[in-house]
Amino acid sequence: MKKKSLIKISVLVLVVFVFSLVVCLAKDEVITLKFFSSNPDKTQGLGLLEEICIQQFEKANPNIKIEQELLQDDPYRKKFQVYLASGELPDVYKSWCNIDFMTPVINGGFAAELNPKDYVDRGFAAGALDAYTFNGKLYGVPMYADTWVLYYNQAIFKKNNIKIPQTYGDLLSAAKTFRAKGIQPCAINGKDGWPLMFTFQQLQLRENGDQKLIYKACEKKTAFMKEPIMLQTAKDFKALYDAKFFQDGFTSADYGMARSMFVQGKTAMYLMGSWEMGMGTDSNIPADIRKNIRATKFPVFKGKGNIDDLIFRIGGGYSVNAKSKYKDAAVKFVNFVTSPDIYAKTAWQKGIVQTPMNSSKYVTGKETPVQMDLAKILKDGKTASGILWGDRYTPAFFQDITRLMTDYAVGMHEPKELMQEIDRLVQKDIQ
């Protein structure tokens, strides 16, 4: 009797064990992908956009969970270097298609090669995928289309009866009039240096419409000192500083400070990239200012250049870690969140950011004025700069040039000295 019971119990345990095993095997394995990005605020802007896309992906793929690590831009880049050095990059990460960012990633074998055919019918702007193509291989999906524009507060211009600047002369006269009325004309984060570097290239482009000249000078096919147009650009830039076009103490202002001055109505203009399109929908900005934010093409010099030549680049995108344990799932994730009906549609309809994809089919008529302005600027664009001169070569050149631009803004160099200094840095930092 005792023996029989024992056999029964054993059989029961075996049945339960086999049943549990079958259930476990039948159930899909849930995997977790690590996602590393630089948009920590999930309530608005790019962070919100990422969050919406991720939520949709997790809904459509219940067996894949996304574990996010989000840092602000600067700490992001620093931690990225740490991950790179330790060989522990997350499965999917935000990348920039600058050579200096991508080269160590590709050389270290951390960038998975993506299949260009997956993106053929996504309506990418011409050249957008090329920005992420190195040695004929695609290493990332471009997400942001960045144009250098002049934002302005329509109400301040109207109230002071000043016309929206269309020419460089307008900029100077607007600066004079605003200053006379005690208003600071234009906000810029001069401490960072890169907005000044952007503006320098923009002014040179307006001077002669030559998109390639500045790169030729950086690649030592000519020199900044040898090109009179470069010297003229430096003088144009100096004239803006001398006219107090930028806010007081702009060389000490960081990104947040410059932006907050504009969105608080303390400056009439804001020189920044089109990635700030989200200002039009940002609930943290007072409604009376938010609805008056507009954008215009960077003014021209009378009779020179073309107003539709753009300082335009692909501002960043997503790449997959080639050494990821779940590489296929990571590629699937990137392809899902970058699909036009998920990404471009959300970005456009929420008025968050310009994407390099065609968004015309998502127009609802509820767009913000600044969104429409930016769409028009991009649509009208005739030529595009691509990656900017400071970003294009080495991290050392970027750092040195941006510092030099800030130094020039505080009056530490005369225009001629600036040219000499740039040539010196080209020799030092670009091999």
Add this chain to the structure above:
Amino acid sequence: MKKLINNKYFVITSLLLPGIVLYGFAIFLPIAISLFSSLTNMTSMNYGTAKTVGFLNYWNIFFNDKTFWVSTMHAVILGLCYALIQHPIAILSALLLDKIGGKREKVLRTIYFLPAVISVVVTTMMWKNIVNQQFGLFNKILSSIGLGAFQHDWLGDPNTAFPTILFIILWQGFGMGFLLYYSGIKGIPAELYEAAKIDGASGLKLYTKITIPLLSPIIRVAVTLGMVNALKQMEVIYISTSGGPGDRTEFLANYLYRIAFQNMQFGYANALSITFVVLCLLTAFIFNKLLQKDIGEI
């Protein structure tokens, strides 16, 4: 086996080995890698393909790098400011406080020491905001007392950036300097003053003949610490100006950080770090030699 255990060299070696291995991996190996890297042209762009360039990086540091010398000069100026401005004020404050006595002394002592216990990041951010041109308190005060013409970007202007930085650093270090001297003064036996008074000494003589001579070991310690602090100055610079405008507020530690983690020139940064360490050791050695006689090594 027994023979082996009884062998003292085996026992000593086996006991020391784990420590030596750990120490080797944690200290010597990184130093060796750093030394080797300093002889290469390694950057973020040529991981794995960097070439050795001999002592070129060191040559460039000493003969072609203006910023290195400017940064070193700034450290020397800061060290002098510690010695000639901060410490005399700290000694004077400590002497005055010692005379006050009672509850007021305790309250003032806490207030004087307060900057030293608050995080450097917090106090630097505070000063950065105080001297900000747009919304800073300092410019507002200048304007309200009729000195509006002096309003400007204190940390952004090449002419005022360095003095402003010096002020912030000296202010932050004041508490620690004060505490050293205050405890030194409190440690001087009252009998010495009484004996001196019986001998006819009074007023200033008590300070010049008793207080200052007895404080001299502390003065020397404080000066050495000041010099070392000046050399490794980093946080205030990184947070407030990042060494700019130009290299007007650059210090060696911040410069080293920029070259390594912003410019990503790892070979050159390693050469800088080796030079930096040698410079610090040299300073400590010189000061040790100078002070050895009186107060022993630091």
